[in-house]
Amino acid sequence: MIKLSGYGRIAVVPAENAELTRVGAGTPMGEVLRRYWQPVCLASDIEELPKLVRILGEELVAFRDKSGRVGVLDAHCAHRGASLEYGRIEARGIRCCYHGWLFSVGGECLEQPGEPPDSTFCSKVSQPAYPAREFGGLVFAYMGPPDKEPVFPRFDNLEKPGWELFAYRNMSRGAVAECNWLQIQENAMDPVHTAFLHSTISTQQFSDIYATLPQLDFAETDYGMKYVRSAKLPSGRTFVRVQENYTPNMRSIADNLTPDRPYADGANLIGWWVPVDDTHTLGFHIEAYDPNDKEKVSTFARAKEGRTAGTQEKHRSYEDTQRHPDDKEAQVSQRPIAVHALERLGTTDRGVILFRKILRRALKDVSEGRDPQNVFRDPERCQIKVVSGNTVS
Secondary structure (H helix, E strand, O other): OOOOOOOOOOOOOOOOOHHHHOOOOOOHHHHHHOOOEEEEEEHHHHOOOOEEEEEOOEEEEEEEOOOOOEEEEEOEOOOOOOEHHHOEEOOOOEEOOOOOOEEOOOOEEEEOOOOOOOOOHHHHOEOOEEOEEEEOOEEEEEOOOHHHOOEOOEEHHHOOOOOEEEEEEOOEOEOOEOOOHHHHHHHHHOHHHHHHHHHHHOOOOOOHHHHOOOEEEEEEOOOEEEEEEEEEOOOOOEEEEEEEEEOOOEEEOOOOOOOOOOEEEEOOEEEEEEEEEOOEEEEEEEEEEOOOOOOOOOOOOOOOOOOOOOOOOOOOOHHHHHHOOOHHHHHHOOOOOOOHHHOOOOHHHHHHHHHHHHHHHHHHHHHOOOOOOOOEOOOOOOEEOOOOEEEEO
16 A cells, blocks of 8 residues: 655654765765766866865865966865965966965975075975866866876767867756755756756756657666667657767767758767765766858756756746756755665666666776776877767658
């Protein structure tokens, strides 16, 4: 018999799935995420001043010295703990505002102007630092064990001859999403929700063809998993949408403004959902575009804060979010960390189930000393081949 009473079922909330959701140093998923290059900020954020960031529960400062080198250091100066977000950028590094100690992008202490001229103390001090690099308009850091640093991955959809790259913050769940990274990342493997949340419930947020209830298929790939969403449209045409998640927190998504006419277009972007900590998340996109067609950018790039696509106006009130909820409302409201023990997963949730299985495999690989999926060692074999896209036939 189905229980209808809430007594003892609402007040008592089971613990979250800590194995998959907690991201601090030493946690299973925290150690997996630290085996990959993670974006920490836009390259444009550090043109002249340092940028304070919090990634995987760690306070960091990103900066570019006046020689053009990028660094990601512990935010707190090794001397007395003052934040380097207030540091002065110089040719050789960043100088702490408090006592003027100078650190290179690699964390070497280069100067201690308050110490005696013959002091050797400088050589005994270093500022904790992470390997850093720029790509496509983002600054990335590798925060894992030094001897496990991987080759930086490549994505074939970002390597189109003659095309250019630009990066932007994905603020569809807010400037900082107030929930755990996993419930946002796994949303990309929940394709049936577009027929409800983005169509019949909230009126049409994308294009009309998403309202047709689809057939779903899910499969593992060499890089993670994909879904294939197929729908027979009222016009008689068939709409097929393929999206991919790459282990652990990357994905490729095709634009969602798809017409009901013969059409084919691949995904031109790669995205990351990066944990700030256990209950906050940052979103980043790198997108490729044809410089001869600068208006041809995705609806994601045009989206206003709190909205998934550039086809909607920004929410203006709480009532508006209730009448027309978007991904932000659906995912953040699952609690700061969604409680898996309370879920009742059905057949349309096969993608979520499979994605969690893939993550558990990555946890096992790291715990047993193996490289998890998409940790590349060969610079000649580090390209992810993207198949995400939309077709109407």
